Amino acid sequence: MSAAEDADAARPAPALSVVVPSHDRPLRLRWLLNALAEQSAPAGSFEVLVAHDSAGPETDALLRSHPLAVTGTLRTLPFAPGTAGPAQKRNAAWRAAAAPTVLFTDDDCRPPATWVAAALDACAASPGAIVQGPTQVDPDELVVKLHAPHARTQVVELVGGEPSIWAQTCNIAYPRAVLEALGGFDEALPLAAGEDTDLAWRARDAGVPVAAAPAMLTYHCVEPASLLARARESWRWQHLPYLTRKHPEIRRSYAGGGYFWKPQHVRVPFLLAGAALLLRGRPLAALAAVLPWAVPSLPSYGTGLRGRARAVSELPAHAVLDVVEVAALARGSVRHRSLLL
Template sequence: MKTSVSVIIPCFNAERTILRTLEALDKQTAKGFEVILADDGSNDETVKTAKSFKPENYKLIVIAEKHAGPAAQRNRGAKKAKGELLLFTDSDCVPEKNWVSEMAKPFADKNIVGVSGTYRTLNNEKIIARFEGYEIAKRHEKLARQKYIDFIGSFSAGYRKNIFKKFGGFSSDFKRADAEDPELSFKIAKTGYRMVFNPKAVVAHPHVSTLKKFWKQKFSRGFWRVLLYKKHPEKMRGDSYTGKEVQLSLIFLAAFLLSFAGFFLATAFKNIALMNFLAKSAILSHAAFYLVNFPTMVFMIQKEKKMALFAPAIIFIRTLAWGLGFAWGLVKLIMKRSG
């Protein structure tokens, strides 16, 4: 490649998926880059499995560190990197054969300092995974309509190394793979640097496929958003990836749940006027919730008719998990300040 590239992959207990990722990188149309695998204190055979792989078209470097979280491992990988461009993906992602070249392509413009790629769902046989894939696809359509973006996800991220260093890399305040990636891109965009979305840079990814894992993921997303918005309060109004429908959904869902609970409380006191008010409030807020999410549901149904049955319930569960996670994050923040 004309421009030197380093691909950085943080991993933790990824023995089942890491070979698939490394093999996909060996099939890239681009050649001569390096891949740095930064292990986060795995207690399985991740490091051994990775070291056993002998790539033909790139140099593989495996570094093993103590458990510190994905943000810290990406930063450690970046310190070892020799490339002018740093590309990031995850240990369960499968980059398509032109991923490296497509991620590098926008950097031909010297004004571009960051690039985001896109997802393709790997486990399409699962309804929850397909829902997740459709929702991301809709948001990526929003990214594609914008000349410049402020949100880059680490599953397919690219930065100029000098810019990455200038902004200190990913914040290790985020101990999980949640919100540390947009926190960096928000910082960079805030100073006027330009970043773009390239829908041709694709990685396949197995999204969560069970309701339990889906709930835990969305709860965690909500929890870590508290820290993200503490650092970047202006982004509570939305960003190039997250629209205002998220905030509106949370508001209307909270109004519905409070009205619904209040209605049954009012029945205990036989307060007819209050019962009528709360019943109307519950109906209106519930309708408003689904009105806000109507474009997303239409998008999903256009992709798959079956989503007409599943999307409304999954959207409700997703928003509830977000909200409870965010509320718990606020509680933890208040406790930390008061303690």
């Protein structure tokens, strides 16, 4: 046995394993690893496992040279480029983890220095439970969200002190025993998104408690995107009806009696009626028809003239995204025989 292997064997097992799936985001991944290197939790109390299928050499170079790797805190699970989805990568990483608790996050997150310590405290306070923390927009990138109308980010709020029904893996901890009992994330699901929600609901059905941990805060990046990119991304939600059919309890969170994913989707028929009237050369009637959709959909940029003008200018893009989402869900409803719009 080598000296390095002797040192690994002598090192006590960590209390927490941080699992990160990654794909061709070397800069974002570096920022995440830097944030993990600055955690206030005691050295040796956690480890980091990154599973990735990145094509470029930058990710491998980063994972070999980062200070967390040098100290033995970071371990890497590489896949052939483009061969593994998030579920496969998360499964491989938690199965290789050494800790009894697995804390999932994403490679586009950047936690504050208290994140791991807060997770350790929250999991100790709720033994055997799935523990979810909130996710907020990265304060260093908030200006991007305010100025890029189609920017992508992730916000998870613990409304009323309750965990989110979606159980997003950007910030959630599972007992390893629960993952083993359930077999982890279902890699066979016909989903481009939603495997995290499916796992949490299977755990709920098995009687596993779910707890909220407001202090277990992390930050999510903001990525500028074009309207076309956002529309393409929205198409992945066509598999949400399948998830809803598999876990019908989720319908309680939907609008319109449980058949509309978002409240604004209920009002999309007004938008379509307005478009039809406009094509018939009746602009005033079209304007009147879309008002029930437009008024609640108006973004808020303050009460000043400039803010209101910007909000109105963005309405056409919101209309495109709402129609694309409803179309994707309609397609999924037919495919999976579960109505959701």
